[in-house]
Amino acid sequence: MADIVIAPSVLSADFSRLGDEVEAIDRSGADWIHLDVMDGHFVPNITFGPPVIKAIRNRTKKLFDAHLMMAPADPYLAAFADAGCDMITVHAEAGPHLDRSLQAIRGLGKKAGVSLNPATPVSAIEHVVDRLDMILVMTVNPGFGGQAFIPAMLAKILRAKALVGKRPIDIQVDGGVTAETAPAVVAAGANVLVAGSAVFRGGVESAYARNIADIRNAAMGNWT
Numbered sequence: 636m637a638d639i640v641i642a643p644s645v646l647s648a649d650f651s652r653l654g655d656e657v658e659a660i661d662r663s664g665a666d667w668i669h670l671d672v673m674d675g676h677f678v679p680n681i682t683f684g685p686p687v688i689k690a691i692r693n694r695t696k697k698l699f700d701a702h703l704m705m706a707p708a709d710p711y712l713a714a715f716a717d718a719g720c721d722m723i724t725v726h727a728e729a730g731p732h733l734d735r736s737l738q739a740i741r742g743l744g745k746k747a748g749v750s751l752n753p754a755t756p757v758s759a760i761e762h763v764v765d766r767l768d769m770i771l772v773m774t775v776n777p778g779f780g781g782q783a784f785i786p787a788m789l790a791k792i793l794r795a796k797a798l799v800g801k802r803p804i805d806i807q808v809d810g811g812v813t814a815e816t817a818p819a820v821v822a823a824g825a826n827v828l829v830a831g832s833a834v835f836r837g838g839v840e841s842a843y844a845r846n847i848a849d850i851r852n853a854a855m856g857n858w859t
């Protein structure tokens with residue numbers, strides 16, 4: 636089985652201590668750092684942008700995985716690249732020129748991801764698949780942490796996996812991922828698991844390490 640990547644979402648961190656929280660999840664076994672950028676327009680919530688990402692960049696060497704819930708995204712791609720993002724994921728629904736957005740991300744030397752809202756079919760990205768490093772299957776409607784996993788998305792993960800075939804494209808899931816839902820998403824074909832509330836539950840570093848280990852063990856099918 637491909638290695639499982641656990642990507643804690645800092646959306647559930649204590650924003651007043653964001654740099655320390657990033658260091659804490661780094662020490663606690665996070666593989667990537669998932670950064671939820673919300674614009675109050677594409678989604679009904681606002682979070683943070685490039686200056687905040689830049690400010691926490693020197694707190695960890697781990698991959699910065701930016702999930703841009705914003706429309707338009709294109710005018711800001713260079714700013715996210717400059718801020719230190721390694722993977723930049725745009726939403727398929729965020730604009731009319733997805734192919735151009737993906738070319739722009741790779742043109743900046745970054746890995747390119749595309750995210751699908753729950754109602755968007757995998758067929759929406761069939762013709763851009765060779766421009767992708769990652770497909771993000773949203774398992775909640777984006778905008779907020781702590782929502783319930785949508786079980787109908789398991790069938791979409793299977794379709795995304797079929798589309799990918801043997802290409803080296805990661806399949807990420809985001810929303811309601813916990814130790815309880817992890818086995819099913821991995822069985823369907825996901826290998827990158829984003830988790831916000833399930834990682835930051837407990838509010839202290841010792842809890843983060845336990846939470847990440849629980850999700851990873853569940854994903855790998857070996858409860859300890």
Ligand code: DX5
Binds near residue numbers: 780812830
């Ligand atoms: C939702 C965000 C997620 C969110 C996940 O709009 O894209 O990354 O932080 O939070 P949980 O894991 O709490 O569902």
Ligand code: ZN
Binds near residue numbers: 644670671702809
């Ligand atoms: Zn996200």
